[in-house]
Amino acid sequence: QVQLQESGPGLVKASETLSLICDVSGDSIDNYYYAWIRQAPGKGLEWIAYIYYSGTNINPSLKSRVSASVDRSKKHFSLTLFSVTSADTAVYYCAARHSPNHRGPLVFWGQGTLVAVSS
Amino acid sequence: QSVLTQPPSVSGAPGQRVTISCTGSSSNIGATYDVHWYQQLPGTAPKLLIYGDSNRPSGVPDRFSGSKSGTSASLAITGLQVDDEADYYCQSYDSSLSGWVFGGGTKLTVL
Numbered sequence: 001q002v003q004l005q006e007s008g009p010g011l012v013k014a015s016e017t018l019s020l021i022c023d024v025s026g027d028s029i030d031n032y033y034y035a036w037i038r039q040a041p042g043k044g045l046e047w048i049a050y051i052y053y054s055g056t057n058i059n060p061s062l063k064s065r066v067s068a069s070v071d072r073s074k075k076h077f078s079l080t081l082f083s084v085t086s087a088d089t090a091v092y093y094c095a096a097r098h099s100p101n102h103r104g105p106l107v108f109w110g111q112g113t114l115v116a117v118s119s
Numbered sequence: 120q121s122v123l124t125q126p127p128s129v130s131g132a133p134g135q136r137v138t139i140s141c142t143g144s145s146s147n148i149g150a151t152y153d154v155h156w157y158q159q160l161p162g163t164a165p166k167l168l169i170y171g172d173s174n175r176p177s178g179v180p181d182r183f184s185g186s187k188s189g190t191s192a193s194l195a196i197t198g199l200q201v202d203d204e205a206d207y208y209c210q211s212y213d214s215s216l217s218g219w220v221f222g223g224g225t226k227l228t229v230l
Contacts (some may be wrong), residue, residue: 044224078182105155105170112164
């Protein structure tokens with residue numbers, strides 16, 4: 001089964017750009033559809049973006065600041081978040097699912113990477 | 120304020136049964152979109168517990184069960200164990216928002 005491993009800077013300055021990578025291993029990257037989920041300290045889960053059969057869906061509350069894509073040659077899924085603020089401090093998870101549509105559950109999860117935004 | 124409403128906390132004694140509700144609306148659960156449940160043990164990533172309203176992935180004990188009716192879904196846990204202490208989240212799709220929605224999470228305490 002697939003394994004997911006997030007990597008990122010750990011600390012980002014406010015107003016700068018956050019870039020995260022999710023490395024995919026253990027299975028073909030083509031067998032899954034990917035998503036980014038985040039969790040602010042002490043808070044619940046918030047979806048950021050997910051890939052589905054005909055494109056990428058981005059949370060409307062983040063749409064102007066988010067880019068997400070799959071690089072099959074590098075076997076990774078990436079997230080870029082522009083103009084970060086302290087509200088973007090969170091643990092960022094990548095996740096994978098089998099279903100190509102909006103309905104499928106998030107079956108596999110990475111361990112998460114903590115990103116703190118400093119002022 | 121989450122689109123899907125869960126109680127902030129529930130508790131029960133070992134061996135007892137607890138239920139966690141997830142209340143939505145006609146644009147998500149009521150529109151027959153699937154409900155999924157995740158268990159998040161302290162300091163770990165979420166884990167899929169129930170998918171498609173009531174299905175258990177391989178390896179999830181049958182002590183965990185899911186159901187849905189109208190605009191609400193429920194997660195039931197029987198034979199509570201100390202290791203069940205975790206946060207539980209429901210998730211679905213919302214047609215008005217054109218995206219996923221999560222419940223705010225419920226912290227289960229096993230007394």
